[in-house]
Amino acid sequence: MKLMSIPLLFNLLLLYTTRTSGVKIDASHAVNAQGILETNLEETVSLVCKYEEEADEELVWKRNDALISLKEENKKGLSKLCITPIGYDDNEVTFTCQLGKNSTVTASVTLNVTYPPPLSGSEDVSMEEGSVFALQCDIGANPPVTSVAWKMNGTVVDVLAGGFTISTGAFTSRLTADSTEKNLHETTYECSTSSPKHGIHSKVFHVTVTAETMKFPLLPMIAGLVVVGFTMLLAIISRWKKIRQCCK
Numbered sequence: 001m002k003l004m005s006i007p008l009l010f011n012l013l014l015l016y017t018t019r020t021s022g023v024k025i026d027a028s029h030a031v032n033a034q035g036i037l038e039t040n041l042e043e044t045v046s047l048v049c050k051y052e053e054e055a056d057e058e059l060v061w062k063r064n065d066a067l068i069s070l071k072e073e074n075k076k077g078l079s080k081l082c083i084t085p086i087g088y089d090d091n092e093v094t095f096t097c098q099l100g101k102n103s104t105v106t107a108s109v110t111l112n113v114t115y116p117p118p119l120s121g122s123e124d125v126s127m128e129e130g131s132v133f134a135l136q137c138d139i140g141a142n143p144p145v146t147s148v149a150w151k152m153n154g155t156v157v158d159v160l161a162g163g164f165t166i167s168t169g170a171f172t173s174r175l176t177a178d179s180t181e182k183n184l185h186e187t188t189y190e191c192s193t194s195s196p197k198h199g200i201h202s203k204v205f206h207v208t209v210t211a212e213t214m215k216f217p218l219l220p221m222i223a224g225l226v227v228v229g230f231t232m233l234l235a236i237i238s239r240w241k242k243i244r245q246c247c248k
């Protein structure tokens with residue numbers, strides 16, 4: 001019984017605030033009981049704020065904590081806001097409408113922008129024999145994907161046989177191996193994600209393994225440059241001495 005009383009109290013408080021507060025937001029999309037509006041990337045969301053008690057009362061809109069500048073004719077008693085196109089940076093943003101003269105009279109809506117992981121098409125990747133093997137997929141999505149799978153040459157990657165490591169975080173999944181080998185690794189790879197909301201999204205990589213290139217002999221070259229520089233410096237100093245002597 002104790003556990004139940006907390007949500008009940010919370011509900012009563014919500015009811016209380018919506019009743020006393022005279023402003024109301026009507027939205028182009030459904031808004032749930034928690035004030036969350038779900039929308040997709042690129043869509044248009046329109047919000048209409050109304051203060052029904054007094055038609056010429058000034059209204060104010062905020063995007064999170066920042067005031068939104070409104071045209072003079074879009075302030076009195078009723079104010080419309082249009083967010084288009086919806087972007088990644090609108091996710092979890094709260095739009096608040098309040099009375100200009102009394103900020104406790106307020107209503108707000110928080111956007112939940114859903115988007116699929118940015119995976120599509122194919123990419124040609126070239127890796128050097130003996131270098132670290134690494135492929136990466138961006139899997140960031142809202143809601144997050146539920147699974148990530150890597151395929152190699154059409155079948156699920158055999159981690160042991162290929163010497164692979166798969167590491168998957170919230171935003172990226174990486175397929176790596178310590179050393180690239182032409183006969184082992186040169187083929188087609190695919191990462192694919194799945195989720196109930198977004199279905200399956202995948203990206204293909206065509207990996208070619210090139211022969212190890214000769215490393216440029218950097219150290220001997222630096223030593224050579226230092227010698228040249230030092231000789232030039234000596235030359236300048238001796239000439240400078242001469243010039244000074246001339247001026248005496």
Ligand SMILES: *[C@@H]1O[C@H](CO)[C@@H](O)[C@H](O)[C@H]1NC(C)=O
Binds near residue numbers: 021103
């Ligand atoms: C602001 O509005 C609240 C809720 O309607 C009210 O209780 C409060 O007295 C108002 N404050 C002022 C300064 O008008």
Ligand SMILES: *[C@@H]1O[C@H](CO)[C@@H](O)[C@H](O)[C@H]1NC(C)=O
Binds near residue numbers: 036038112113142197
């Ligand atoms: C946003 O919408 C998605 C899809 O309906 C849902 O899974 C997720 O929980 C929502 N996020 C929030 C913060 O409400």
Ligand SMILES: *[C@@H]1O[C@H](CO)[C@@H](O)[C@H](O)[C@H]1NC(C)=O
Binds near residue numbers: 183184186187
């Ligand atoms: C990929 O698969 C094809 C046919 O299924 C096979 O002939 C080829 O050897 C495979 N390549 C690698 C690198 O495993």
